Amino acid sequence: MMKRLAAVLLLALGTGLAFATPASAHGEKSQEAFLRMRTIGWTDVTFSGGHMDPNGDMVIAQGEKFTIKGTAKLMNTWPDSLAKGLPRIGYINVATQGPCVEMLTRTVNGVSTPSRIEITKGHYYDFEETLMGRRVGRWHVHPTFAVKGAGTLLGPGQWVRVTPHAFTSSIKLYNGKTINLENYNLVSVWTLQVVGFLLGLIWIFWWTWWGKTAKGNPRRTVTNPAVTLAIPLNDDGVAVGLNTKKDHRVVNIIALATALFLLIGWIWQASAFPVKIPQQVVEYEPPLTAQDQAPTLAAVDARSAKYDYQAKVLRLEVDTKNVSNSPIQLASFVTSTLTFVNPASGTTPYGQYQDALKASPSGTIQPGQTATLTIDLPGSRFDEEHLLPRGESQLTISGLLVFKDASGQRNSAEMEEPLQPKYIS
Amino acid sequence: MAQVATTAPDQAVESKPGRGPIDWWGGHRLTFVGPLVFIVIAAALRIWMQGNAWTIGIDASSPGFTKTYRMLFWSEITSSAVIGFWWWTYLIRKGRTIVDEEVSHEVEVRRIANFWGLISTISVELTIMASFWPNMDGSWHQTAVRDTALTPAHIPMFFLFFPFGIILTVGTYLYGRYWLPKVYGAAMGFPWSFFLLISASVTEMMQVAMNEWGHSLWITEEIFAAPFHWPFVLYGWLAAGIFALWAETIIRLLGIEAEIEEAETTGGREAVVA
Amino acid sequence: MTTTEEQLEQAQQFERLKALVDKPYRWIDRKWDAVFWISAAFIVGAACDITKLLFAGDWDFWTDWKDRIWWPILTPFALVIIGSALQYIQWLAWRFPTGMTYTAICLWPLATLGRWLQWGNFVHYPLNFVWPTTMVPAGIFADWVLFKTKSFILTSVIGSAVFAFGWWVSNYVMIAPFLQPAQWMDRILTVADIQGISFIHSQTPEYLRIVEHGTLRSFLGETQYVALVFGATVTVAGYWIGQFIGRMLAIWPIGRFMKKW
Numbered sequence: 001m002m003k004r005l006a007a008v009l010l011l012a013l014g015t016g017l018a019f020a021t022p023a024s025a026h027g028e029k030s031q032e033a034f035l036r037m038r039t040i041g042w043t044d045v046t047f048s049g050g051h052m053d054p055n056g057d058m059v060i061a062q063g064e065k066f067t068i069k070g071t072a073k074l075m076n077t078w079p080d081s082l083a084k085g086l087p088r089i090g091y092i093n094v095a096t097q098g099p100c101v102e103m104l105t106r107t108v109n110g111v112s113t114p115s116r117i118e119i120t121k122g123h124y125y126d127f128e129e130t131l132m133g134r135r136v137g138r139w140h141v142h143p144t145f146a147v148k149g150a151g152t153l154l155g156p157g158q159w160v161r162v163t164p165h166a167f168t169s170s171i172k173l174y175n176g177k178t179i180n181l182e183n184y185n186l187v188s189v190w191t192l193q194v195v196g197f198l199l200g201l202i203w204i205f206w207w208t209w210w211g212k213t214a215k216g217n218p219r220r221t222v223t224n225p226a227v228t229l230a231i232p233l234n235d236d237g238v239a240v241g242l243n244t245k246k247d248h249r250v251v252n253i254i255a256l257a258t259a260l261f262l263l264i265g266w267i268w269q270a271s272a273f274p275v276k277i278p279q280q281v282v283e284y285e286p287p288l289t290a291q292d293q294a295p296t297l298a299a300v301d302a303r304s305a306k307y308d309y310q311a312k313v314l315r316l317e318v319d320t321k322n323v324s325n326s327p328i329q330l331a332s333f334v335t336s337t338l339t340f341v342n343p344a345s346g347t348t349p350y351g352q353y354q355d356a357l358k359a360s361p362s363g364t365i366q367p368g369q370t371a372t373l374t375i376d377l378p379g380s381r382f383d384e385e386h387l388l389p390r391g392e393s394q395l396t397i398s399g400l401l402v403f404k405d406a407s408g409q410r411n412s413a414e415m416e417e418p419l420q421p422k423y424i425s
Numbered sequence: 426m427a428q429v430a431t432t433a434p435d436q437a438v439e440s441k442p443g444r445g446p447i448d449w450w451g452g453h454r455l456t457f458v459g460p461l462v463f464i465v466i467a468a469a470l471r472i473w474m475q476g477n478a479w480t481i482g483i484d485a486s487s488p489g490f491t492k493t494y495r496m497l498f499w500s501e502i503t504s505s506a507v508i509g510f511w512w513w514t515y516l517i518r519k520g521r522t523i524v525d526e527e528v529s530h531e532v533e534v535r536r537i538a539n540f541w542g543l544i545s546t547i548s549v550e551l552t553i554m555a556s557f558w559p560n561m562d563g564s565w566h567q568t569a570v571r572d573t574a575l576t577p578a579h580i581p582m583f584f585l586f587f588p589f590g591i592i593l594t595v596g597t598y599l600y601g602r603y604w605l606p607k608v609y610g611a612a613m614g615f616p617w618s619f620f621l622l623i624s625a626s627v628t629e630m631m632q633v634a635m636n637e638w639g640h641s642l643w644i645t646e647e648i649f650a651a652p653f654h655w656p657f658v659l660y661g662w663l664a665a666g667i668f669a670l671w672a673e674t675i676i677r678l679l680g681i682e683a684e685i686e687e688a689e690t691t692g693g694r695e696a697v698v699a
Numbered sequence: 700m701t702t703t704e705e706q707l708e709q710a711q712q713f714e715r716l717k718a719l720v721d722k723p724y725r726w727i728d729r730k731w732d733a734v735f736w737i738s739a740a741f742i743v744g745a746a747c748d749i750t751k752l753l754f755a756g757d758w759d760f761w762t763d764w765k766d767r768i769w770w771p772i773l774t775p776f777a778l779v780i781i782g783s784a785l786q787y788i789q790w791l792a793w794r795f796p797t798g799m800t801y802t803a804i805c806l807w808p809l810a811t812l813g814r815w816l817q818w819g820n821f822v823h824y825p826l827n828f829v830w831p832t833t834m835v836p837a838g839i840f841a842d843w844v845l846f847k848t849k850s851f852i853l854t855s856v857i858g859s860a861v862f863a864f865g866w867w868v869s870n871y872v873m874i875a876p877f878l879q880p881a882q883w884m885d886r887i888l889t890v891a892d893i894q895g896i897s898f899i900h901s902q903t904p905e906y907l908r909i910v911e912h913g914t915l916r917s918f919l920g921e922t923q924y925v926a927l928v929f930g931a932t933v934t935v936a937g938y939w940i941g942q943f944i945g946r947m948l949a950i951w952p953i954g955r956f957m958k959k960w
Binding site: 446447449453456460471474475478530531534541544545547548549551552554555556557559560561563564565566567568569570571613614615616617618620621646647648649650654655657658661662663664665666667668669671672673675676678679681682685 | 724725726727728730731734735737738739741742744745746748749750752753754755756757758760773784788792809812813814816817818820821822824899900901902903904907909944945948949950951952953954955956957958960
């Protein structure tokens with residue numbers, strides 16, 4: 001019966017596997033929609049390097065560099081339920097299937113940033129990460145913004161195909177020596193491990209196999225309780241012949257050999273690596289960006305966010321007041337990993353995470369004027385990204401409305417509005 | 426149950442050469458076969474995942490995942506339930522017919538060797554459950570964004586090997602109760618050794634539910650050594666009861682040896698009383 | 700009974716015990732010993748592994764977590780627990796001073812397999828980044844203390860201290876090369892820090908690292924040794940947790956049955 005079950009299982013798995021297509025999401029679709037929409041606004045995320053193949057994959061070789069650039073806004077709509085409503089520490093990184101790409105450099109707001117940053121709600125973080133291909137295969141790479149107490153939020157991803165090529169992960173030490181991170185001291189670490197293990201094995205083999213009782217017979221195990229339970233706990237069994245003085249000598253030798261092994265190891269590391277420092281904690285607050293200091297272009301007040309499930313259209317109505325000195329136009333709407341560009345503003349969507357919106361009125365808003373923008377967004381994109389919070393406890397739509405003025409300067413305004421789904425026709 | 430033995434207690438029963446009660450491929454055979462079954466299952470799953478965990482297993486919302494990992498999940502739940510109940514029912518039914526039969530020492534020794542084979546199987550199965558898959562789980566969760574409760578590491582760990590921990594520990598108790606009545610017979614009560622061992626596997630299964638609930642609701646980051654995970658360790662310590670199983674059966678083996686000695690001193694045939 | 704009779708009885712009992720040591724049995728041959736040692740190896744190693752993973756796992760996974768404060772406090776504590784339980788069981792039952800070393804050599808292949816197969820082969824971290832700590836040398840010292848003192852109370856104090864220090868020396872030798880400084884991303888970082896940042900692990904942002912963040916006082920650079928001594932103290936506590944497991948969960952249930960349940 002077990003054989004039959006196993007056969008059925010294997011057949012089913014094999015069949016399923018034959019028709020399975022690779023995934024492009026990496027857990028973000030399981031995060032609730034409010035978590036992804038109200039937290040980080042990703043704008044202008046671009047991948048550059050290598051070359052693009054006809055499928056839209058970026059192709060790079062092992063060891064070849066590529067760059068991810070973009071801007072992440074820590075939104076004011078940040079929910080209270082995450083990090084107690086007060087995000088303070090962040091880490092900008094990438095999400096992919098393990099270390100298939102390797103981080104080389106990272107700047108945040110123009111400053112080199114190896115580790116964590118101190119963050120403030122409402123601020124912008126311009127990031128630029130240079131990575132290199134490491135593991136051959138086809139990987140989906142996203143920029144990420146992790147916030148302590150909230151977890152990791154993913155930005156729009158890009159398929160990256162890494163092709164074989166010889167490479168090293170070179171680092172120059174304080175003394176000028178160049179090492180390869182991939183295998184530095186690999187042999188010495190595992191030699192030390194194995195030697196230690198062998199010493200322990202000798203100890204156990206002595207007691208379970210090689211050692212003899214006082215009468216010279218092989219030492220037993222399971223039958224010993226007949227004796228051991230009749231002698232005091234603090235009796236080492238030598239008097240009764242279970243153990244011998246030779247055992248004492250042997251354990252002394254093995255313990256001494258072990259101590260000697262450690263002493264030699266200690267002397268080796270002290271002389272081979274004379275300069276050592278503790279692991280470093282680097283934490284700072286990035287300077288403000290130009291966008292943080294740029295004058296606001298628009299003040300927005302969302303009036304409704306309606307979703308028609310049958311027509312698959314998400315319609316936003318937003319009162320928009322131009323508070324600048326120049327005519328402004330809606331350039332795009334950004335939420336979670338998705339960017340919906342306004343073709344009327346002269347941009348076209350590109351990549352897997354961009355689409356077009358329809359704004360009406362589509363033209364500019366004059367300084368001081370207020371217009372009610374009706375923005376239609378393709379609902380199918382929200383469906384694919386699991387961003388329409390149908391069965392969730394927070395039915396809201398949040399995002400960044402990006403405006404640009406006559407000089408091309410851009411700024412964003414956040415919107416948040418309860419979702420009004422239309423459940424029946 | 427008191428009966429006078431009608432045959433000499435240690436009279437050799439016909440066994441093929443090498444298949445005696447304490448031969449490696451005789452009484453001790455299950456010690457090899459039982460663990461091997463679980464090692465092969467774990468190895469097969471692991472090998473299968475090598476090729477698709479990072480392409481399909483990473484996204485529980487994809488159709489490919491439904492066809493593979495989700496189906497594996499359902500297969501595991503179903504097969505665990507079916508195999509578990511089939512085996513327990515067999516043990517109870519067969520056990521009831523043989524529990525009151527007087528058996529020779531040789532047969533009893535073979536049964537104890539078999540029992541040790543079951544314990545070996547539990548030991549290996551618990552190892553796969555508590556070390557092999559958790560290492561994969563750690564490597565997965567510290568690398569990939571948490572998706573659902575059905576990750577490539579969780580599926581074999583929580584939904585096949587954890588249930589089989591319960592199946593094996595309860596099944597081994599049933600074997601002990603019916604095949605080794607002098608050690609674990611029902612009249613003596615429920616053994617504390619088995620209570621602890623079975624509790625370990627049951628509470629571990631319950632902890633899975635708490636674990637997933639916490640990860641859904643408030644555990645946002647992936648520290649492995651988080652206090653929230655500690656019940657897995659505390660419940661696992663209850664499995665120390667397994668040592669008592671070895672001890673209790675060693676005591677019975679020494680008891681058998683004492684009975685043999687006594688029989689030999691007093692002339693053998695009529696001396697042994699069950 | 701007179702004193703002479705008592706002495707005679709004790710001497711006779713002693714001779715009986717001595718005879719029992721090498722007594723041959725009809726059915727209990729050394730195969731049972733082999734089955735026991737090899738079967739138990741799995742569950743002992745697994746128990747120690749899961750205790751280590753969930754009490755101190757993160758420090759064990761990554762070189763950039765192996766700092767000089769938390770690593771030496773938490774890891775020996777986590778490792779000593781199961782070893783202590785086995786020390787009690789193996790001393791009580793067979794008078795073998797092997798519990799700690801046995802646990803260590805059972806843990807080592809499981810930990811090594813886990814790192815190589817899962818962290819190395821499945822996720823492809825380099826094995827000089829994710830190597831596990833070893834407790835074998837430390838275990839040898841603790842077992843040696845038990846054999847010499849024949850006392851669990853003395854072993855809990857002296858043995859635990861020796862265990863903690865032995866563990867630290869044997870593992871510091873391995874982390875030392877990765878504590879060398881290097882200039883990277885315009886900062887001075889250790890090789891371990893660079894490994895942690897370069898080799899992407901998306902779900903463990905750098906801020907999760909529980910490492911030394913700077914202390915109130917540096918005791919002229921001796922915080923390491925203060926942490927070590929505290930680690931030894933915490934290991935004593937771990938030793939007694941292990942004794943509880945050995946005495947109450949492994950030995951106490953032997954031959955005990957619940958009448959009502």
